[in-house]
Amino acid sequence: MKILIIDDDQSLRYMLGEICKYAGWDFITAENGKQGVEIFQSEHPDVLLIDYHMPEMNGYDTLIEIRMINHHVPIIILTVDERQEIANQFLEQGATDFALKPVKAPDIIARIQLHIRLANMQDTQNVQSEVFTTKGISKKTLNHVTGYMQSVNAAASVDEIAKEVGLAYPTVYRYVMHLLETGEVKQITSYQKIGRPKMLYKWYTN
Incomplete structure:
Protein backbone atom coordinates (compact mmCIF):
# COMPACT_ATOMS: atom_id res chain seq x y z
CA MET A 1 0.00 0.00 0.00
CA LYS A 2 1.25 3.48 -0.87
CA ILE A 3 0.46 6.68 1.05
CA LEU A 4 0.92 10.18 -0.37
CA ILE A 5 1.69 12.78 2.33
CA ILE A 6 1.15 16.40 1.26
CA ASP A 7 2.30 18.86 3.92
CA ASP A 8 4.57 21.91 3.93
CA ASP A 9 5.90 21.05 7.41
CA GLN A 10 9.06 18.99 6.95
CA SER A 11 9.00 17.62 10.51
CA LEU A 12 5.40 16.43 10.08
CA ARG A 13 6.23 14.81 6.73
CA TYR A 14 9.06 12.98 8.44
CA MET A 15 6.90 11.88 11.37
CA LEU A 16 4.09 10.65 9.11
CA GLY A 17 6.66 8.83 6.98
CA GLU A 18 7.99 7.06 10.08
CA ILE A 19 4.43 6.07 11.02
CA CYS A 20 3.93 4.62 7.54
CA LYS A 21 7.21 2.68 7.85
CA TYR A 22 6.08 1.30 11.21
CA ALA A 23 2.76 0.18 9.68
CA GLY A 24 4.58 -1.44 6.75
CA TRP A 25 3.35 0.97 4.09
CA ASP A 26 5.26 2.68 1.30
CA PHE A 27 4.98 6.45 1.23
CA ILE A 28 5.76 9.46 -0.93
CA THR A 29 5.85 13.07 0.24
CA ALA A 30 5.08 16.45 -1.33
CA GLU A 31 5.76 19.83 0.26
CA ASN A 32 2.81 21.64 -1.35
CA GLY A 33 -0.46 20.96 -3.12
CA LYS A 34 0.81 21.63 -6.63
CA GLN A 35 3.62 19.12 -6.23
CA GLY A 36 1.20 16.71 -4.57
CA VAL A 37 -1.19 16.73 -7.53
CA GLU A 38 1.68 16.01 -9.92
CA ILE A 39 2.92 13.12 -7.77
CA PHE A 40 -0.60 11.75 -7.43
CA GLN A 41 -0.95 11.52 -11.21
CA SER A 42 2.33 9.67 -11.63
CA GLU A 43 2.39 7.45 -8.53
CA HIS A 44 -1.32 6.54 -8.04
CA PRO A 45 -1.24 6.20 -4.22
CA ASP A 46 -3.90 4.28 -2.28
CA VAL A 47 -4.52 6.98 0.37
CA LEU A 48 -3.75 10.71 0.58
CA LEU A 49 -2.98 12.73 3.71
CA ILE A 50 -3.40 16.41 2.86
CA ASP A 51 -2.63 19.33 5.16
CA TYR A 52 -5.21 22.12 5.18
CA HIS A 53 -2.94 25.16 5.58
CA MET A 54 -0.20 25.23 2.94
CA PRO A 55 1.37 27.97 0.80
CA GLU A 56 1.04 28.01 -3.00
CA MET A 57 -1.94 25.62 -3.03
CA ASN A 58 -3.81 24.94 0.20
CA GLY A 59 -5.46 21.66 1.17
CA TYR A 60 -8.90 22.73 0.00
CA ASP A 61 -7.73 23.58 -3.53
CA THR A 62 -5.57 20.44 -3.61
CA LEU A 63 -8.60 18.33 -2.69
CA ILE A 64 -10.62 19.85 -5.53
CA GLU A 65 -7.82 19.16 -8.02
CA ILE A 66 -7.44 15.55 -6.87
CA ARG A 67 -11.19 14.91 -7.02
CA MET A 68 -11.25 16.15 -10.62
CA ILE A 69 -8.83 13.31 -11.39
CA ASN A 70 -10.10 10.56 -9.07
CA HIS A 71 -13.45 10.26 -7.24
CA HIS A 72 -12.71 7.18 -5.16
CA VAL A 73 -9.28 7.42 -3.50
CA PRO A 74 -9.55 8.05 0.28
CA ILE A 75 -8.43 11.56 1.23
CA ILE A 76 -7.79 12.38 4.89
CA ILE A 77 -7.41 16.08 5.72
CA LEU A 78 -4.87 17.07 8.38
CA THR A 79 -5.96 20.14 10.30
CA VAL A 80 -5.96 21.99 13.62
CA ASP A 81 -9.28 23.63 12.69
CA GLU A 82 -12.20 21.82 14.36
CA ARG A 83 -14.99 24.07 13.06
CA GLN A 84 -17.87 22.11 11.58
CA GLU A 85 -18.41 24.64 8.79
CA ILE A 86 -14.84 24.06 7.58
CA ALA A 87 -15.34 20.30 7.76
CA ASN A 88 -18.56 20.60 5.76
CA GLN A 89 -16.78 22.53 3.01
CA PHE A 90 -14.16 19.80 2.71
CA LEU A 91 -16.71 16.98 2.81
CA GLU A 92 -18.78 18.67 0.11
CA GLN A 93 -15.72 18.65 -2.14
CA GLY A 94 -15.09 14.95 -1.52
CA ALA A 95 -12.87 14.70 1.58
CA THR A 96 -13.19 11.27 3.16
CA ASP A 97 -12.26 12.08 6.75
CA PHE A 98 -10.12 14.24 9.05
CA ALA A 99 -7.18 13.76 11.40
CA LEU A 100 -6.64 16.51 13.93
CA LYS A 101 -3.17 17.81 14.65
CA PRO A 102 -1.08 16.95 16.57
CA VAL A 103 -1.39 13.62 14.76
CA LYS A 104 -1.21 10.51 16.94
CA ALA A 105 0.22 7.34 15.42
CA PRO A 106 -2.47 4.87 16.63
CA ASP A 107 -5.24 7.19 15.41
CA ILE A 108 -3.84 7.83 11.92
CA ILE A 109 -2.95 4.14 11.41
CA ALA A 110 -6.46 3.06 12.40
CA ARG A 111 -7.98 5.79 10.23
CA ILE A 112 -5.99 4.73 7.16
CA GLN A 113 -6.77 1.04 7.71
CA LEU A 114 -10.49 1.81 7.99
CA HIS A 115 -10.60 3.84 4.78
CA ILE A 116 -8.64 1.24 2.83
CA ARG A 117 -11.15 -1.35 4.00
CA LEU A 118 -14.09 0.85 3.02
CA ALA A 119 -12.51 1.67 -0.33
CA ASN A 120 -12.05 -2.02 -1.08
CA MET A 121 -15.76 -2.55 -0.38
CA GLN A 122 -16.67 0.05 -2.97
CA ASP A 123 -18.13 -1.54 -6.08
CA THR A 124 -15.75 -0.56 -8.87
CA GLN A 125 -18.61 -0.84 -11.33
Missing part, protein backbone atom coordinates in the same frame (compact mmCIF):
# COMPACT_ATOMS: atom_id res chain seq x y z
CA ASN A 126 -20.38 2.15 -9.76
CA VAL A 127 -20.52 5.18 -12.01
CA GLN A 128 -19.47 8.56 -10.68
CA SER A 129 -23.03 9.67 -9.88
CA GLU A 130 -23.49 6.66 -7.61
CA VAL A 131 -20.41 7.27 -5.47
CA PHE A 132 -22.15 10.05 -3.54
CA THR A 133 -25.77 9.86 -2.39
CA THR A 134 -25.76 13.64 -2.08
CA LYS A 135 -23.05 16.31 -2.03
CA GLY A 136 -20.57 15.51 0.72
CA ILE A 137 -22.13 12.14 1.61
CA SER A 138 -20.37 9.08 0.21
CA LYS A 139 -22.20 5.77 0.06
CA LYS A 140 -19.47 3.68 1.63
CA THR A 141 -19.03 5.99 4.62
CA LEU A 142 -22.80 6.37 5.01
CA ASN A 143 -23.20 2.59 5.01
CA HIS A 144 -20.45 2.31 7.64
CA VAL A 145 -22.17 4.81 9.96
CA THR A 146 -25.69 3.45 9.42
CA GLY A 147 -24.47 -0.12 9.89
CA TYR A 148 -23.21 0.75 13.36
CA MET A 149 -26.31 2.74 14.34
CA GLN A 150 -28.61 -0.06 13.21
CA SER A 151 -26.64 -2.59 15.24
CA VAL A 152 -27.04 -0.84 18.61
CA ASN A 153 -30.24 -0.28 20.55
CA ALA A 154 -29.12 2.60 22.76
CA ALA A 155 -29.05 6.26 21.71
CA ALA A 156 -25.56 7.75 21.50
CA SER A 157 -23.89 11.13 21.11
CA VAL A 158 -21.97 12.03 17.95
CA ASP A 159 -18.73 11.76 19.93
CA GLU A 160 -19.61 8.22 21.09
CA ILE A 161 -20.56 7.16 17.55
CA ALA A 162 -17.33 8.64 16.17
CA LYS A 163 -15.23 6.61 18.62
CA GLU A 164 -17.05 3.39 17.72
CA VAL A 165 -16.91 3.76 13.93
CA GLY A 166 -13.34 5.11 13.82
CA LEU A 167 -14.16 8.36 12.00
CA ALA A 168 -13.46 11.96 13.00
CA TYR A 169 -16.17 13.86 14.90
CA PRO A 170 -16.80 16.40 12.09
CA THR A 171 -17.29 13.57 9.59
CA VAL A 172 -19.73 11.67 11.79
CA TYR A 173 -21.64 14.83 12.69
CA ARG A 174 -22.35 15.55 9.02
CA TYR A 175 -23.51 12.00 8.37
CA VAL A 176 -25.72 11.90 11.46
CA MET A 177 -27.29 15.23 10.46
CA HIS A 178 -27.94 13.78 7.00
CA LEU A 179 -29.66 10.74 8.54
CA LEU A 180 -31.67 13.05 10.79
CA GLU A 181 -32.84 15.02 7.74
CA THR A 182 -33.86 11.86 5.90
CA GLY A 183 -35.81 10.61 8.93
CA GLU A 184 -33.70 7.50 9.44
CA VAL A 185 -32.34 8.73 12.77
CA LYS A 186 -34.17 10.45 15.62
CA GLN A 187 -32.73 12.98 18.04
CA ILE A 188 -33.22 12.52 21.77
CA THR A 189 -32.51 15.23 24.31
CA SER A 190 -30.84 13.89 27.44
CA TYR A 191 -31.08 16.34 30.34
CA GLN A 192 -28.01 16.29 32.57
CA LYS A 193 -27.89 17.08 36.28
CA ILE A 194 -25.16 19.60 35.52
CA GLY A 195 -24.53 21.52 32.29
CA ARG A 196 -26.30 21.65 28.98
CA PRO A 197 -28.72 19.00 27.72
CA LYS A 198 -26.95 16.33 25.68
CA MET A 199 -28.12 15.48 22.16
CA LEU A 200 -28.28 11.76 21.47
CA TYR A 201 -29.10 9.97 18.21
CA LYS A 202 -30.78 6.64 17.62
CA TRP A 203 -31.72 4.65 14.54
CA TYR A 204 -35.43 5.20 13.95
CA THR A 205 -37.57 2.11 14.37
CA ASN A 206 -41.37 2.13 14.53
Whole structure:
Protein backbone atom coordinates (compact mmCIF):
# COMPACT_ATOMS: atom_id res chain seq x y z
CA MET A 1 0.00 0.00 0.00
CA LYS A 2 1.25 3.48 -0.87
CA ILE A 3 0.46 6.68 1.05
CA LEU A 4 0.92 10.18 -0.37
CA ILE A 5 1.69 12.78 2.33
CA ILE A 6 1.15 16.40 1.26
CA ASP A 7 2.30 18.86 3.92
CA ASP A 8 4.57 21.91 3.93
CA ASP A 9 5.90 21.05 7.41
CA GLN A 10 9.06 18.99 6.95
CA SER A 11 9.00 17.62 10.51
CA LEU A 12 5.40 16.43 10.08
CA ARG A 13 6.23 14.81 6.73
CA TYR A 14 9.06 12.98 8.44
CA MET A 15 6.90 11.88 11.37
CA LEU A 16 4.09 10.65 9.11
CA GLY A 17 6.66 8.83 6.98
CA GLU A 18 7.99 7.06 10.08
CA ILE A 19 4.43 6.07 11.02
CA CYS A 20 3.93 4.62 7.54
CA LYS A 21 7.21 2.68 7.85
CA TYR A 22 6.08 1.30 11.21
CA ALA A 23 2.76 0.18 9.68
CA GLY A 24 4.58 -1.44 6.75
CA TRP A 25 3.35 0.97 4.09
CA ASP A 26 5.26 2.68 1.30
CA PHE A 27 4.98 6.45 1.23
CA ILE A 28 5.76 9.46 -0.93
CA THR A 29 5.85 13.07 0.24
CA ALA A 30 5.08 16.45 -1.33
CA GLU A 31 5.76 19.83 0.26
CA ASN A 32 2.81 21.64 -1.35
CA GLY A 33 -0.46 20.96 -3.12
CA LYS A 34 0.81 21.63 -6.63
CA GLN A 35 3.62 19.12 -6.23
CA GLY A 36 1.20 16.71 -4.57
CA VAL A 37 -1.19 16.73 -7.53
CA GLU A 38 1.68 16.01 -9.92
CA ILE A 39 2.92 13.12 -7.77
CA PHE A 40 -0.60 11.75 -7.43
CA GLN A 41 -0.95 11.52 -11.21
CA SER A 42 2.33 9.67 -11.63
CA GLU A 43 2.39 7.45 -8.53
CA HIS A 44 -1.32 6.54 -8.04
CA PRO A 45 -1.24 6.20 -4.22
CA ASP A 46 -3.90 4.28 -2.28
CA VAL A 47 -4.52 6.98 0.37
CA LEU A 48 -3.75 10.71 0.58
CA LEU A 49 -2.98 12.73 3.71
CA ILE A 50 -3.40 16.41 2.86
CA ASP A 51 -2.63 19.33 5.16
CA TYR A 52 -5.21 22.12 5.18
CA HIS A 53 -2.94 25.16 5.58
CA MET A 54 -0.20 25.23 2.94
CA PRO A 55 1.37 27.97 0.80
CA GLU A 56 1.04 28.01 -3.00
CA MET A 57 -1.94 25.62 -3.03
CA ASN A 58 -3.81 24.94 0.20
CA GLY A 59 -5.46 21.66 1.17
CA TYR A 60 -8.90 22.73 0.00
CA ASP A 61 -7.73 23.58 -3.53
CA THR A 62 -5.57 20.44 -3.61
CA LEU A 63 -8.60 18.33 -2.69
CA ILE A 64 -10.62 19.85 -5.53
CA GLU A 65 -7.82 19.16 -8.02
CA ILE A 66 -7.44 15.55 -6.87
CA ARG A 67 -11.19 14.91 -7.02
CA MET A 68 -11.25 16.15 -10.62
CA ILE A 69 -8.83 13.31 -11.39
CA ASN A 70 -10.10 10.56 -9.07
CA HIS A 71 -13.45 10.26 -7.24
CA HIS A 72 -12.71 7.18 -5.16
CA VAL A 73 -9.28 7.42 -3.50
CA PRO A 74 -9.55 8.05 0.28
CA ILE A 75 -8.43 11.56 1.23
CA ILE A 76 -7.79 12.38 4.89
CA ILE A 77 -7.41 16.08 5.72
CA LEU A 78 -4.87 17.07 8.38
CA THR A 79 -5.96 20.14 10.30
CA VAL A 80 -5.96 21.99 13.62
CA ASP A 81 -9.28 23.63 12.69
CA GLU A 82 -12.20 21.82 14.36
CA ARG A 83 -14.99 24.07 13.06
CA GLN A 84 -17.87 22.11 11.58
CA GLU A 85 -18.41 24.64 8.79
CA ILE A 86 -14.84 24.06 7.58
CA ALA A 87 -15.34 20.30 7.76
CA ASN A 88 -18.56 20.60 5.76
CA GLN A 89 -16.78 22.53 3.01
CA PHE A 90 -14.16 19.80 2.71
CA LEU A 91 -16.71 16.98 2.81
CA GLU A 92 -18.78 18.67 0.11
CA GLN A 93 -15.72 18.65 -2.14
CA GLY A 94 -15.09 14.95 -1.52
CA ALA A 95 -12.87 14.70 1.58
CA THR A 96 -13.19 11.27 3.16
CA ASP A 97 -12.26 12.08 6.75
CA PHE A 98 -10.12 14.24 9.05
CA ALA A 99 -7.18 13.76 11.40
CA LEU A 100 -6.64 16.51 13.93
CA LYS A 101 -3.17 17.81 14.65
CA PRO A 102 -1.08 16.95 16.57
CA VAL A 103 -1.39 13.62 14.76
CA LYS A 104 -1.21 10.51 16.94
CA ALA A 105 0.22 7.34 15.42
CA PRO A 106 -2.47 4.87 16.63
CA ASP A 107 -5.24 7.19 15.41
CA ILE A 108 -3.84 7.83 11.92
CA ILE A 109 -2.95 4.14 11.41
CA ALA A 110 -6.46 3.06 12.40
CA ARG A 111 -7.98 5.79 10.23
CA ILE A 112 -5.99 4.73 7.16
CA GLN A 113 -6.77 1.04 7.71
CA LEU A 114 -10.49 1.81 7.99
CA HIS A 115 -10.60 3.84 4.78
CA ILE A 116 -8.64 1.24 2.83
CA ARG A 117 -11.15 -1.35 4.00
CA LEU A 118 -14.09 0.85 3.02
CA ALA A 119 -12.51 1.67 -0.33
CA ASN A 120 -12.05 -2.02 -1.08
CA MET A 121 -15.76 -2.55 -0.38
CA GLN A 122 -16.67 0.05 -2.97
CA ASP A 123 -18.13 -1.54 -6.08
CA THR A 124 -15.75 -0.56 -8.87
CA GLN A 125 -18.61 -0.84 -11.33
CA ASN A 126 -20.38 2.15 -9.76
CA VAL A 127 -20.52 5.18 -12.01
CA GLN A 128 -19.47 8.56 -10.68
CA SER A 129 -23.03 9.67 -9.88
CA GLU A 130 -23.49 6.66 -7.61
CA VAL A 131 -20.41 7.27 -5.47
CA PHE A 132 -22.15 10.05 -3.54
CA THR A 133 -25.77 9.86 -2.39
CA THR A 134 -25.76 13.64 -2.08
CA LYS A 135 -23.05 16.31 -2.03
CA GLY A 136 -20.57 15.51 0.72
CA ILE A 137 -22.13 12.14 1.61
CA SER A 138 -20.37 9.08 0.21
CA LYS A 139 -22.20 5.77 0.06
CA LYS A 140 -19.47 3.68 1.63
CA THR A 141 -19.03 5.99 4.62
CA LEU A 142 -22.80 6.37 5.01
CA ASN A 143 -23.20 2.59 5.01
CA HIS A 144 -20.45 2.31 7.64
CA VAL A 145 -22.17 4.81 9.96
CA THR A 146 -25.69 3.45 9.42
CA GLY A 147 -24.47 -0.12 9.89
CA TYR A 148 -23.21 0.75 13.36
CA MET A 149 -26.31 2.74 14.34
CA GLN A 150 -28.61 -0.06 13.21
CA SER A 151 -26.64 -2.59 15.24
CA VAL A 152 -27.04 -0.84 18.61
CA ASN A 153 -30.24 -0.28 20.55
CA ALA A 154 -29.12 2.60 22.76
CA ALA A 155 -29.05 6.26 21.71
CA ALA A 156 -25.56 7.75 21.50
CA SER A 157 -23.89 11.13 21.11
CA VAL A 158 -21.97 12.03 17.95
CA ASP A 159 -18.73 11.76 19.93
CA GLU A 160 -19.61 8.22 21.09
CA ILE A 161 -20.56 7.16 17.55
CA ALA A 162 -17.33 8.64 16.17
CA LYS A 163 -15.23 6.61 18.62
CA GLU A 164 -17.05 3.39 17.72
CA VAL A 165 -16.91 3.76 13.93
CA GLY A 166 -13.34 5.11 13.82
CA LEU A 167 -14.16 8.36 12.00
CA ALA A 168 -13.46 11.96 13.00
CA TYR A 169 -16.17 13.86 14.90
CA PRO A 170 -16.80 16.40 12.09
CA THR A 171 -17.29 13.57 9.59
CA VAL A 172 -19.73 11.67 11.79
CA TYR A 173 -21.64 14.83 12.69
CA ARG A 174 -22.35 15.55 9.02
CA TYR A 175 -23.51 12.00 8.37
CA VAL A 176 -25.72 11.90 11.46
CA MET A 177 -27.29 15.23 10.46
CA HIS A 178 -27.94 13.78 7.00
CA LEU A 179 -29.66 10.74 8.54
CA LEU A 180 -31.67 13.05 10.79
CA GLU A 181 -32.84 15.02 7.74
CA THR A 182 -33.86 11.86 5.90
CA GLY A 183 -35.81 10.61 8.93
CA GLU A 184 -33.70 7.50 9.44
CA VAL A 185 -32.34 8.73 12.77
CA LYS A 186 -34.17 10.45 15.62
CA GLN A 187 -32.73 12.98 18.04
CA ILE A 188 -33.22 12.52 21.77
CA THR A 189 -32.51 15.23 24.31
CA SER A 190 -30.84 13.89 27.44
CA TYR A 191 -31.08 16.34 30.34
CA GLN A 192 -28.01 16.29 32.57
CA LYS A 193 -27.89 17.08 36.28
CA ILE A 194 -25.16 19.60 35.52
CA GLY A 195 -24.53 21.52 32.29
CA ARG A 196 -26.30 21.65 28.98
CA PRO A 197 -28.72 19.00 27.72
CA LYS A 198 -26.95 16.33 25.68
CA MET A 199 -28.12 15.48 22.16
CA LEU A 200 -28.28 11.76 21.47
CA TYR A 201 -29.10 9.97 18.21
CA LYS A 202 -30.78 6.64 17.62
CA TRP A 203 -31.72 4.65 14.54
CA TYR A 204 -35.43 5.20 13.95
CA THR A 205 -37.57 2.11 14.37
CA ASN A 206 -41.37 2.13 14.53
